[in-house]
Amino acid sequence: MDVYEAVTSRRAVRGFTDRPVPREVLERVLSAAAWSPSASNIQPWHAYVLTGAPLAEVKKLAGERLAAGDPWDEPEYEQYPPALKFPYCERRSAFGEQRYGALGIPRGDIEARQRASSANWDCFGAPAALFCYIDRDMGPAQWADVGMYLQTVMLLLRAEGLHSCPQMAWAKYRKTVAEVLSPPDELILFCGMSIGFEDVTVDYSRTARAPLEETVTFVEG
Ligand SMILES: Cc1cc2nc3c(=O)[nH]c(=O)nc-3n(C[C@H](O)[C@H](O)[C@H](O)COP(=O)(O)O)c2cc1C
Numbered sequence: 001m002d003v004y005e006a007v008t009s010r011r012a013v014r015g016f017t018d019r020p021v022p023r024e025v026l027e028r029v030l031s032a033a034a035w036s037p038s039a040s041n042i043q044p045w046h047a048y049v050l051t052g053a054p055l056a057e058v059k060k061l062a063g064e065r066l067a068a069g070d071p072w073d074e075p076e077y078e079q080y081p082p083a084l085k086f087p088y089c090e091r092r093s094a095f096g097e098q099r100y101g102a103l104g105i106p107r108g109d110i111e112a113r114q115r116a117s118s119a120n121w122d123c124f125g126a127p128a129a130l131f132c133y134i135d136r137d138m139g140p141a142q143w144a145d146v147g148m149y150l151q152t153v154m155l156l157l158r159a160e161g162l163h164s165c166p167q168m169a170w171a172k173y174r175k176t177v178a179e180v181l182s183p184p185d186e187l188i189l190f191c192g193m194s195i196g197f198e199d200v201t202v203d204y205s206r207t208a209r210a211p212l213e214e215t216v217t218f219v220e221g
Helices: 003-009 023-033 052-067 088-102 110-125 140-159 168-181
Strands: 046-051 128-135 163-167 187-196
Touching: 003 140, 023 046, 023 140, 046 052, 046 168, 052 110, 052 128, 052 168, 088 110, 110 163, 110 168, 110 187, 128 140, 128 168, 140 163, 140 187, 163 168, 168 187
Parallel strands: none
Antiparallel strands: 046 128, 128 187, 163 187
């Protein structure tokens, strides 16, 4: 698979089969992803990869919290600016309509949207997951490094025939994840990532992108 194909075939997959992901494949992907760039090569990512019983435990505990109507953990970082302005706000609404429209959920049906979103806590059925932490001392440049690392992981997963879904949702249940992983106090959970083989019977709609001229300016001589 060439890089263009890896980039264009990667998408947030929200339905996985239970086919296990071999440990050696995950090691191959993460060993290659370690070559991601970072400013001054400080490599500020901390990844925990879970399969089997530990992942089942995280999913079970999260499911119990959901069923109990437990409130989300207080945020350790701001996921979006408090007032998302134009054009980001419009793009977010368009995403919601695409995502939930594909599932046949009408715009105002908040409860049905929440039900669909609760599949996050089962990692959409994925048999493997990565939880990515960053040191709380780090600034925006290092958070960007971590983003590059995660994209590299996701592209390499495509090269192995695997799919993924990055999930900031897990930051909302970060204490549940910590219960199983016991990460050092200085780390913040940025996001989880479901990993596995796609369940091709699950409907989805491919998210659109803004036209190039909205996000790229060519300055030519
Ligand atoms: C940092 C990050 C966090 C995300 N968090 C979630 C999440 O919690 N749950 C989810 O279903 N999708 C999540 N997504 C997936 C985005 O919704 C998705 O990438 C976006 O809509 C573009 O669609 P595509 O990835 O299918 O091209 C996240 C993506 C990123 C990059």
